[in-house]
Amino acid sequence: MLNYSFMQNALFVSVFISILCPCIGIFLVLRRYSMIGDTLSHASLAGITIGLLCNQSPILGAFVFTSICGALIEFLRTYFKKYTDLILTIVLSLSVGIAITIISSGKLHANADSFLFGSVLTVTEFDRITVFVLSMISVCTLIFLYNQMLYIAYDEEAAKIAGVKVKLINYVFSILVASAISVSIRIVGVLVLSSMIALPVATALQLGKGFKLTLVFSIVFSVIDILSGLFISYYLNVAPGGFTALISVAVLVLVILVRRIAFQIKVQAV
């Protein structure tokens, strides 16, 4: 299987996705912003279609457009303080509207369907380089801003008092989310992308550990979900995105069950 160059490319991209997505996802989930991941992953479809329309890389197109949408969400938050969920509807309508209009115009030079469900066959050498560069920049930024982002997620007021530039970092974080989404589109697909961001974190949260351990377990579960999704979907000849989402849910349910059984055994022992 790994003799095929398309699988080597897919494996390379999957490893980066499985590290980057939970690193971003943990902050999204803990700030109760999981739905932003969902909105931005749908927004990326507009970026893909714009990229394809302009004969440019769809991943770069997705990155640029999703970053703009992320920044727009952050900007609109000031105006819709009491209806933050409305912001997501506005951005979702705008981006899906653009995507559908471009796709239905028939002016696209390539097929955008593979981006909806994810495909291992479409990962190109240029995608590999783009994914590598975006992932490295994102991980370095995350390491650099780790404490600031942790505190904004945990206690925004305390972060402000400690001198953290909360607004600026929120904008940077929007770009990081856009980056994680655009590197994941090829393999996972737009439709289930948000599950790659949220589900490994949801699974790790079941273990009841501190922040660092929760982050480490999120990455471990993400690697398990994405790599097993990639390999099994190859043998079953199905889209990797959908199957990875199924595995993510299965792992989450398994961890919840094991935890419950372990708790029952503990109670009975006492």
Added chain:
Amino acid sequence: MFFTIQTNELYFSYTGLPPYLLNGIDLEIKDGAYVSILGENGCGKSTLMKLILGFLKPSKGTIVTKAKQIGYVPQKNDFSNSNFPITVYEMLNAYRKLLKIKNKEVISNVLQKVGMSSFQDSLMGTLSGGQSQKIFIARALMGNPDLLILDEPSTGVDIGSQKEIYHFLTSVNKKNGITIVSVEHNLDAAISNSTLIYHLSGGKGHLCTPEKYTAEFLKNEQLGRIR
């Protein structure tokens, strides 16, 4: 004696327009004072605190805060992040790094001060109301603040822990000279521990000693209720 906080003709409403919630507040809090802010629900106590902290901007007037380092203890009920997966050590260590304090021992020092040394590996979500309040006080003490601002420190805290917390606050105020501003709903604690009480009512404020407050304001309120 110098002042830590001074407000001049401070007006505030959430729309920026009249009617104002705070209506021309002139308040001067001197260095080393322990001031409790009292008043009915919705009178603007927490708003005034947020203005002092810089979370809100005045509609009119000015606020001058001369504190070099502010320590802030949030209200426990406002803090809904109890399921956040973070240990006491992680929470304090990240804050230490934000304050750019190089010495890691500051964490064990502040935990020792509030008597919570044995809890550094505990998850924040597993602590009781009193325990987490002590941890937030420990966090506020990092970086040696000259001003400590607390939002209803006894809310959701058992009586035993309340005593410990107020004893500790009085002690850092007297021994270390830290200026304390505490938004209070606990009248007894405010009267017993503060050096001054700031009573907010109808958008206006009045600063007085606890003794005077007991004699004047409480008497008036009781008379009002009887009538």
